[in-house]
Amino acid sequence: MPRSAPNPRLADVARAAGVSLATASRALSEPGMVRDDTRGRVEEAAAMLGYVPHGAARALATRRTRTIGAVFPPVDNPIFAGATHALAQELAAAGYTLLLASHDYDLDAELAATRALVERGADGMVLVGLDHRPETLAVLERAEVPWEITWSLDDSARQHCIGFSHRGASIRVTQHLLDLGHREIAVIAGDTRRNDRARERLAGVRDALAARGVKLPAKRVVETDFSVANGRAAFAKLLERAPGFTAVIGGNDPLAIGALFECRDRGIDVPGRMSIAGFDDIELAGELSPGLTTVRVPSAEIGHEAGRRLLARLAGKVVPTMRELPAPLVVRGTTGPPPAKP
Amino acid sequence: MPRSAPNPRLADVARAAGVSLATASRALSEPGMVRDDTRGRVEEAAAMLGYVPHGAARALATRRTRTIGAVFPPVDNPIFAGATHALAQELAAAGYTLLLASHDYDLDAELAATRALVERGADGMVLVGLDHRPETLAVLERAEVPWEITWSLDDSARQHCIGFSHRGASIRVTQHLLDLGHREIAVIAGDTRRNDRARERLAGVRDALAARGVKLPAKRVVETDFSVANGRAAFAKLLERAPGFTAVIGGNDPLAIGALFECRDRGIDVPGRMSIAGFDDIELAGELSPGLTTVRVPSAEIGHEAGRRLLARLAGKVVPTMRELPAPLVVRGTTGPPPAKP
DNA sequence: ACCCTGCCTGCAAGCGCTTTCATTCCAGCC
């Protein structure tokens, strides 16, 4: 097969259709402005030549790339993976494409990624949570790139955001345990230093306990990165360091599942002797038996809505600054009343 | 704060530094070509103005976007999520950015996404597996965009690829079960119509069984989409439709874990009465007890290496067409000898 | 002192598309 000429340009299409460059351009991007038969000729020529528009050139002329950037914490966390997929789908449906960067809860990496995406011309950006370097938002502001905060809600209502109250949801989990009669509660939290969601979740536990006059000794809190293995290790550490608790709250489902597995291996009956609650409601939570009591985080919906909101704003529509999603407590089998005192 | 002028352009930087546009450009992108003090002035001016290069303009001039496209099956499958993260990291480290599109095992969606990414100027592409619409590869060829096939290996060596033999790995799993003494084996496969990996894995089972003269009746094979819930359902179906098997092979770990959970719920001892093997080695596989026997799929490494290979090729280096990664069998506790015949 | 070499720098021509503005076309009307 003879190597045909390199990619045809719009000028080639115009020539083949016997029209000017301007008309060819309009025929393809603003069909209404061109007479039907002319448009037909252009479309035909484009199809025949296998014309593919040159995005960079178009972007340079229109100042739009039809691209949305997203900077996510580790995409391999199942909860973010779901949101990424949803976001990508939503954008694709509107002819937009996702520019994705991920980092390991490192705000400097987030800043660098944001710069890179803005430089690539992202028309809008999706960020996760409220913890950011000030420069990150400054870069976006300077470049006039609209952004959406996901997962968390900005109570100051200064930024567009879609998510739910991690503290509120955490309070619900804790109250559920308190209502069951638990008073000795432990927490396996995420990294509260670099992650406002983990911080708020832990704060929610504290709030709920404080409201009922229950103490949460420092020894009953372990911080660790999200993973099943870390959940196991943290649970073991708690058991060793401050035994006697009857319930443990995981900062997310993998951590809670780690605790659950550790209980199983040690022959600790769940929920008979130990109640366990998580946060996220990943698929597995509902498939375990007993099922994991947890908070349903609408991750796919966050992904979809973040995309929709951003696209709407880019289309000039006004969108409510804050969108709060429900994050209901899902009570399953891993929580029950504490064991009767001996 | 007075709205400062819109984003500064390179011309502004040049003016501020008292040099020409060309020199400013070289100072920032080809430091070696410019005298040190000149470069210093330009860099200073750029920093002061908060200059952010305009990617589209640069792309138009250089015909490079420093962007790699990836079209993945559902990114929320944990195994792809891991690869996505690894790929994004690898690219970021080299100053490249990931353009991500995901689809639900739909080859037409894959084609559309490929078109979109090529149009956006992806310098290279990452695809998964060998099943594609012919147009998909034609688009890439036409646009002269190098691509890497991941996960699968193209035995014809026509395409650059990095992955492993799904059939081979599947044969190892099956032999392991045969060696343990199993003869009645069932399979919960992924969708073999739209997914060459699932197809090859099933073929591997058939090969291994045939080699030892063991039959795999059609009733002992269920196809379903990847998920724990589907694994459960498929196992139940097998039990109902063709009971008497002593081992089941899952097309991936979630399916196998579904089967495992179903066994637990039904009081079927694993591995005493039922052996279960999976494929992928997701984190959970090793944390369960008993741990799931499975094939370790080096997903993160695939992501990293796909990125590295593509970048190397873009840099003009020659890279071996095929890179095979080990996918070892990991024997854990869910497989054991079949129960003694009654 | 002159020429040549080599290093820096600047000029200007694109990269491929959109879009403003002017021009042409054509239908309809008096």
Place this chain on the structure above:
DNA sequence: GGCTGGAATGAAAGCGCTTGCAGGCAGGGT
């Protein structure tokens, strides 16, 4: 049939950057 006005088309000026080419300048050889 000439005129009017709106619709369709075309010419050309960018969008912001890179880069081939040429000019300028300093230093070394003769």
